[in-house]
Amino acid sequence: MLKYQALAEQLRTGIAEGRYPAGEKLPSENELVARCGLSRQTVRQALALLEQEGRIQRRQGSGSVVLGAAARRLPTHYVAIITTYIGEYIFPELLRGMEEVLTQNGYIPTLSATHNRVDNERAILTNLLGHPLDGVIVEGTKTALPNPNAELYRRLERLGVPIVFINGYYPEYKPPLYVVADDRGGGRQAAEYLLQKGHTKIAGIFKSDDIQGHRRYAGYLEALGAAGIGMADDSVLWYTTETCDALLKSDLDRVLAGNTAVICYNDEIAVKVQRALAAKGRLIPTEMAVVGFDNSTFGDMVTPRITSFVQDKATEGRLAAEKLLGLIQGTAQKSAVLPWQLVEKEST
Amino acid sequence: MLKYQALAEQLRTGIAEGRYPAGEKLPSENELVARCGLSRQTVRQALALLEQEGRIQRRQGSGSVVLGAAARRLPTHYVAIITTYIGEYIFPELLRGMEEVLTQNGYIPTLSATHNRVDNERAILTNLLGHPLDGVIVEGTKTALPNPNAELYRRLERLGVPIVFINGYYPEYKPPLYVVADDRGGGRQAAEYLLQKGHTKIAGIFKSDDIQGHRRYAGYLEALGAAGIGMADDSVLWYTTETCDALLKSDLDRVLAGNTAVICYNDEIAVKVQRALAAKGRLIPTEMAVVGFDNSTFGDMVTPRITSFVQDKATEGRLAAEKLLGLIQGTAQKSAVLPWQLVEKEST
DNA sequence: TCCGATTTGTTCGTATGTATG
């Protein structure tokens, strides 16, 4: 630990524990120099850090005063939630669960959406860094790709802000805590289910920019391998947030050719696949079985309704919020990996 | 002008004029020391300032690179959205519409929920006042009651932040702009619809703390009066966010007694009324017709499904967002009052 | 793979300017 960071930390805890009450002055720079045996530069660096964090206000000729919660714009506890979307698909459910727990505990969550774009994520994170908050729940953006915002997450952590990742997290970044789906297991379950139904030629459509897609693909491979069935690269379609519709139009036929079933990354994709098949007069499930994930309302609004794997997103949200509150209160927390449940419908 | 500020300014204009293009490295600290005749400490102070402003990125062992406009946070492209709820009922739809328009125009919305509590609203507004933003879309909290946060809204306006109210606004506060439902018309339509169905004894359940409730009640009175039917105070139940469930338990029977139809403030209430009636073995719609508002999924999940008045909430959200963007760009905007559409189902 | 030059990060010391009470 660097000296100026050590001093800053010492002063932070002093403020937190009331040794330096809000409104009171901190010891003067020279006094800290004498007391801690540091140079004035180092002491000033620590104070500059605290000022940037909004914990103190330095005034020339007067001293450095400790700011209270009110002055720190923390009239109540603030928590930021960052997800890819807000009002669509499964996200309202997820948010409802988080909101429920947080508001019941006196916290006020603020939500932002990245639309799975790292530039949006960057803008949101820099905004968060501007004012102090108690915790962050974040769904990583493009978690399968190197993340240019890792440094911002680290800065948040250095500021002492606990972070809980949901759905996915960055492999290169050591996350403090995460609540994710058992995506590998889900991919395996989906493939095993279709194998057990007698299918041996199973295509897959996966998302390449999110780690969830990689994991579901890994599980799908695992199940095929365990059944002694090799996989053909031609039977897997990788798409990204941006290239989804174009790829489905151009490559779907090639990928499905020769297969009798397809595992789709989620219900949104499954619905698009089903519509494309219907447009060509292909029968579901007799000619092509379709499986999705999330068991969303999307999948119930088409006929036949789509067999899907489901998790209780509200519960997942509650769990993530509870873990964040635990971190804020300083109790150790363990990451969670949540299983999927099969909901069998008419598409298989 | 202080030396470090002068150097920072010199470098800023250098970046702006392209002498130090984005992506390129700035001269090293030692080179600036030699060139400007300053100490390294002073040079570092200037660079620290530029880094804090997001103009450069310093990297140990490498140098200081100039960040492009893409990497640099735009001055303020932030918009705050405040609603009562986020992940429930009709709100995901509403938020989806607003988000769609805002993100398409390069804005990043931040969402907060008040849960219809003025203390939460106060906390959120004071937080907003702390950091700059371009605009606010807000659903007022307890809009039928005197609002203790009116001063905060005025302060926001004095800061030049445009505000768009949705769903309801404070009568005592002159709102710059609002997008609301035609609640008076909706109440009248509901009563007229039931009158035309032959009902003459029509009860009403309204929300007393939101202005929407008052307006729907006014429309209901208007229709009864126009039909030459007086109203009985006993046939109207007023509830608040906090007292809803208790009042439905204690007073519902009294209010419905002698009536053959009931207009409910929204589908959420209508569902509760319907469940209470079913529990007593009362038949719907033969013994009691039920009408709600919002045409939410709630109302479709009970049998008989609830006849309801609907608006396209996503469109309402888009409209509010477009008006806010108009205000931000300085073009004059007019408030909007949106009509309701009847969706007839089996509860009438 | 290692080394060395370069560059920024950290820390010490010292002196002077300027605002506050």
Added chain:
DNA sequence: GCATACATACGAACAAATCGG
């Protein structure tokens, strides 16, 4: 006016990361 406090500025040294040879 005076003591005290923070702000600015200079000089020096070593540490840590980066990059090219």
